[in-house]
Amino acid sequence: MPFGFVYQCNKCSHELTVSSGWEFYIDSNGARKRYGHLGRSAEAKQAGVKGFTAEWYCPKCQQIKEAVIAEFSSPRNGPLDACLAYSDPAVEHKDFLAVCDKCGSILVEDMKSLPCPKCGGIFRESGRFMS
Numbered sequence: 142m143p144f145g146f147v148y149q150c151n152k153c154s155h156e157l158t159v160s161s162g163w164e165f166y167i168d169s170n171g172a173r174k175r176y177g178h179l180g181r182s183a184e185a186k187q188a189g190v191k192g193f194t195a196e197w198y199c200p201k202c203q204q205i206k207e208a209v210i211a212e213f214s215s216p217r218n219g220p221l222d223a224c225l226a227y228s229d230p231a232v233e234h235k236d237f238l239a240v241c242d243k244c245g246s247i248l249v250e251d252m253k254s255l256p257c258p259k260c261g262g263i264f265r266e267s268g269r270f271m272s
């Protein structure tokens with residue numbers, strides 16, 4: 142289940158949300174797509190949950206970027222199955238370090254005290270995000 146944090150600049154109120162736990166599937170062309178919770182497609186259901194992505198902050202690009210953080214060796218039946226399987230040591234999965242697909246920097250989830258790209262202020266946690 143996706144969850145995360147909302148950060149807001151203490152000067153200009155610029156707001157960014159970092160989140161993780163987004164289920165994805167691999168479509169028939171081998172492309173990675175978001176599984177979706179409400180608008181779940183028949184294609185997604187058929188393919189099953191292949192893993193999870195995160196949308197974290199790239200300090201170099203100063204943008205939120207998406208990266209794969211975990212992948213199952215075989216797809217799971219749905220978000221609940223994927224969630225349970227992730228913490229089950231009997232189910233094989235790989236964890237990945239989240240890196241920016243553009244510059245290769247390591248993405249950060251904790252944006253506290255990072256400088257705002259717009260004004261040089263500082264980010265503070267202003268809320269929680271849950272999907």
Ligand SMILES: [Zn+2]
Pocket residue numbers: 150151152153154155257258259260261262263
């Ligand atoms: Zn700012």
Ligand SMILES: [Zn+2]
Pocket residue numbers: 199200201202203241242243244245246
């Ligand atoms: Zn980057």
